[in-house]
Amino acid sequence: MAIRDWPEGERPREKLLALGPEALSDAELLAIFLRVGVRGRSAVDLARDLLGAFGGLRPLLEADRERFCAEHGLGMAKFVQLQATLELSRRHLACQLGRGDALTSPSLVRAYLAAQLRHLGHEEFAALFLDSQHRVIRFESLFRGTLDSASVYPREVARRALELGAGAMIFAHNHPSGVAEPSDADRRITERLREALGLFEIRVLDHFVVGDGEVVSFAERGWI
The missing domain is CATH 3.40.140.10 (Cytidine Deaminase, domain 2)
Structure with a gap:
């Protein structure tokens, strides 16, 4: 079943807006990043598959370009997007630390x-x-x-x-x-x-x- 057909309270985006990002599982957060799934698999299904293939969230986030892009449902555009997101997170921490x-x-x-x-x-x-x-x-x-x-x-x-x-x-x-x-x-x-x-x-x-x-x-x- 496509995510758009799920009850509204179970869809990752709507759940995040209602409850905050801390209420979402790793798979749900990753699904929002992925945006779409693959044939026969929703974005959440794909996210769960990827977490299993990499052995968890951290190995996925820290995978090198070759390993990341080799996985079905990912690719160079997603790799670039992820690296930009991670760097923004690091810079946000640096800004917070630099203020006080x-x-x-x-x-x-x-x-x-x-x-x-x-x-x-x-x-x-x-x-x-x-x-x-x-x-x-x-x-x-x-x-x-x-x-x-x-x-x-x-x-x-x-x-x-x-x-x-x-x-x-x-x-x-x-x-x-x-x-x-x-x-x-x-x-x-x-x-x-x-x-x-x-x-x-x-x-x-x-x-x-x-x-x-x-x-x-x-x-x-x-x-x-």
Whole structure:
């Protein structure tokens, strides 16, 4: 049965307008993105098929172009549309974070850093540069590593912080393995960064490790 023949309260678009997007399932939200189904399958049916084929929403959203476009019912136009939607979401988080004090919005900081780093298949070390009132100056990726490790150079980090006039910093890196538990090496490099930046009176406020379903804060663990 076509979606237009469903009861109005069960159609994804009408349901979203009546109850809000949080009331919809992954399949219903994806169906709105897809707009149409394929022969013999409604957009919701197709969405459920795709979620099953990819193993869930996140693998679908993070699929590379070749894998995404190979699936029946998708294609290059949908891939471009999805990438634009995801980037808009990241920029929206950046706008929210940039309006205020980063330390008063820990959940927003977490969400922003996860959006920037969680989908990467390689390890990347990044930083939020903050002014003396802890307002965001900018976010930058500083070092890119292999699947296992990234080389981080405190001298380069300090140089960039001075260029931007930063008074404080929040670091973040992802673990492509999906396990967010910080390693001994993560703790050592954080201490080296604190020492190097401390020479210029630049505070390290936190270091987040981004995994699949968790983002670990060094500050919350009492390590900073």
